[in-house]
Structures are given as structure tokens and as C-alpha cells.
Amino acid sequence: MKLLIVVHHRFDLWNVPGWFPVNLQSEFPQIEIVHKPNYDDVEEYLRDSEIIFSFSLRPEQFRLAQNLRWVHAPTAAVHQLLFPELVKSQVVLTNAHEVHGPVVAEHVIALIFALAKKIPQAALLQQKRIWGQDSIWNDGPRPREVSGAILGLIGLGSIGRNVARMASALGMRVIAVREHPEKEKPDGVATVYAPAQIDDVLPLSDYVVVAAPLTEATRGLINANRLAAMRRDAYLINVGRGPQVDEAALADALRNRRIAGAALDVFEREPLPPESPLWPLENLLVTPHTAGLTEKLWQRHYELFSKNLRRYLGGVPLLFVVDKQKGY
Numbered sequence: 001m002k003l004l005i006v007v008h009h010r011f012d013l014w015n016v017p018g019w020f021p022v023n024l025q026s027e028f029p030q031i032e033i034v035h036k037p038n039y040d041d042v043e044e045y046l047r048d049s050e051i052i053f054s055f056s057l058r059p060e061q062f063r064l065a066q067n068l069r070w071v072h073a074p075t076a077a078v079h080q081l082l083f084p085e086l087v088k089s090q091v092v093l094t095n096a097h098e099v100h101g102p103v104v105a106e107h108v109i110a111l112i113f114a115l116a117k118k119i120p121q122a123a124l125l126q127q128k129r130i131w132g133q134d135s136i137w138n139d140g141p142r143p144r145e146v147s148g149a150i151l152g153l154i155g156l157g158s159i160g161r162n163v164a165r166m167a168s169a170l171g172m173r174v175i176a177v178r179e180h181p182e183k184e185k186p187d188g189v190a191t192v193y194a195p196a197q198i199d200d201v202l203p204l205s206d207y208v209v210v211a212a213p214l215t216e217a218t219r220g221l222i223n224a225n226r227l228a229a230m231r232r233d234a235y236l237i238n239v240g241r242g243p244q245v246d247e248a249a250l251a252d253a254l255r256n257r258r259i260a261g262a263a264l265d266v267f268e269r270e271p272l273p274p275e276s277p278l279w280p281l282e283n284l285l286v287t288p289h290t291a292g293l294t295e296k297l298w299q300r301h302y303e304l305f306s307k308n309l310r311r312y313l314g315g316v317p318l319l320f321v322v323d324k325q326k327g328y
Contacts, residue, residue, distance in 0.1 A: 164189045
């Protein structure tokens with residue numbers, strides 16, 4: 001049995017550290033483990049691999065992998081892997097949403113506080129050596145309390161569930177949208193709505209948080225009409241995927257103060273191009289896809305993947321299996 005680990009990214013943290021395959025080989029000596037730090041000549045290793053640990057696999061490569069039974073993506077998003085050949089196959093696809101969920105949720109809470117307390121404005125004033133008490137109070141939306149605010153949460157996956165738990169502990173009232181509202185409510189969620197009711201949730205919310213997977217149903221979810229449905233004193237936060245928010249419509253809404261502000265961690269194009277109209281917006285907080293960054297990232301990846309690998313070897317159903325038809 002061969003396990004092929006192949007991950008290559010320009011950002012170093014996303015690359016598999018050297019200790020990861022070494023520890024796996026020590027724990028699972030019965031498996032041949034091949035670690036490639038790039039995709040050069042990867043096709044020759046794909047042919048007899050039964051398990052692949054990667055977030056990149058093209059259809060022509062998949063056709064070569066005749067022994068493939070399981071693909072594990074060290075990401076929450078797997079839309080890049082959902083080409084027809086893989087979707088229709090018996091190959092199991094798992095992801096790492098439970099690795100990223102708690103960390104991204106902390107980032108959401110940090111963004112809520114930053115927006116509520118006008119931290120970015122204070123930081124800018126500090127750089128200019130301005131004691132800006134008057135401007136922080138009088139310019140734009142005023143600082144506000146988080147406790148008692150309503151959080152409209154779109155998506156109740158790992159990120160959403162953790163956001164709900166943390167936000168409710170701060171005294172926020174969490175209302176959420178998910179595909180199956182009839183399921184049991186997660187801790188911290190007051191009310192669950194169906195996707196068709198999203199337009200009912202938006203005008204109720206002080207903060208709208210997008211934390212849903214990218215599917216055809218969620219692509220372009222927050223458009224001009226949805227932004228118009230939000231309150232003028234409300235904030236939008238996106239930690240889902242960039243294509244879920246119409247950036248041109250958002251820039252227009254922010255520029256014309258139709259909503260109070262926004263915070264984005266994901267974008268239609270990454271890195272965000274220098275010419276993007278989002279950069280100069282004073283009421284937009286940009287974080288460069290850093291919501292999932294943590295020094296514990298690969299320890300968590302190891303715990304999740306090794307647990308699933310033990311289940312695979314024991315013939316036990318895998319955890320964190322992606323519904324390939326739905327895309328999450």
C-alpha cells in the first residue's frame with residue numbers, strides 16, 4: 001500500500017513539514033509513504049498510490065491513478081477536486097474542515113471586535129500620531145457593544161458551529177442559515193433558517209458572517225440585492241470563499257455607506273491585486289487569507305489524518321468524508 005503526500009504552495013505554512021511523513025512512517029511502517037515537495041514527475045508516483053494527501057489533482061492525473069481509493073485534502077474547500085471523473089468514482093474524498101474551523105472562528109470573533117471597537121481606525125490614527133478620540137466617536141458608525149448584538153451566520157459547518165459557540169458566550173444572539181434547518185440546533189444558535197430565508201435573516205443582523213462552503217448555490221450569494229437588504233449600520237464578514245461575495249457590489253455599498261463596513265479574509269482573486277477597488281475603502285478591513293494561520297496547524301493535521309488512516313487500515317468508515325455531489 002502506497003501513500004503519496006504531495007503539496008506545494010507559495011506560502012510556506014501550507015507546505016507539509018519534514019517531520020510529518022517521518023512520523024507517519026514510524027507510526028505506520030506497513031505503508032510505503034512517499035513525500036514529494038512539488039509536482040515534478042508526480043505522475044509516476046500516482047500510478048500505484050492507494051491514498052493521496054494533496055489539495056491538487058487534475059483529471060488527467062486522476063485517470064493514471066488506477067489503484068486510488070482515498071484522497072485527503074488538507075483544506076476545508078475541495079471544489080478544485082470535484083471534477084466529474086472523481087465525483088462519479090468510488091474514491092473517497094475527505095477534507096480538513098475540523099482542523100481549520102476553531103482557528104477561523106477565533107478570527108471571526110477578532111474581526112467582530114475590531115469592527116465594533118473601530119480598532120483599524122485607531123491604528124491609522126496612531127501611525128499619524130493623532131489623539132483621535134473625537135474622530136473615532138463622530139466619524140462614521142460609533143463604537144458599540146458586542147453583547148446583545150445579533151449575528152447572522154451563513155453556514156453551520158465547523159467554522160459556523162465554533163463561531164456560534166464563541167459568539168453566544170459573548171452575549172450575542174446567533175441566528176443561522178443552513179441547508180437542513182430541521183437538524184438539531186448547535187450550541188449557541190437561537191434560530192435556524194433555510195437557505196430560501198436568507199433575505200429574512202439579513203435585515204435582522206448586526207453582523208453577517210459568511211462561513212459556508214463554495215457551491216453553485218453559494219457562488220455570488222452576497223450580491224447587490226442582498227447587500228441592500230442589510231441594515232445601514234450592519235457589518236459583513238466573509239471567511240468562506242471569495243466568489244461568494246460580489247466584490248464590485250460590496251465596494252459600491254461601502255463607498256456609498258449603504259452598510260457600515262466589512263471585513264474580508266477571502267477574495268475572488270488571491271493575492272488581492274493592487275488595482276482592486278477594495279484596497280482604499282476606509283470602512284473595509286482586509287486580512288490576507290490569514291484566518292486559518294496557527295503554529296499548531298500541522299500538529300492538528302497529523303492528529304486528524306493519522307486517526308483516519310488508522311480507521312482506513314482497520315476497515316472502519318472514515319471521518320470527515322465529503323459528499324462529492326454536494327461539494328462539502
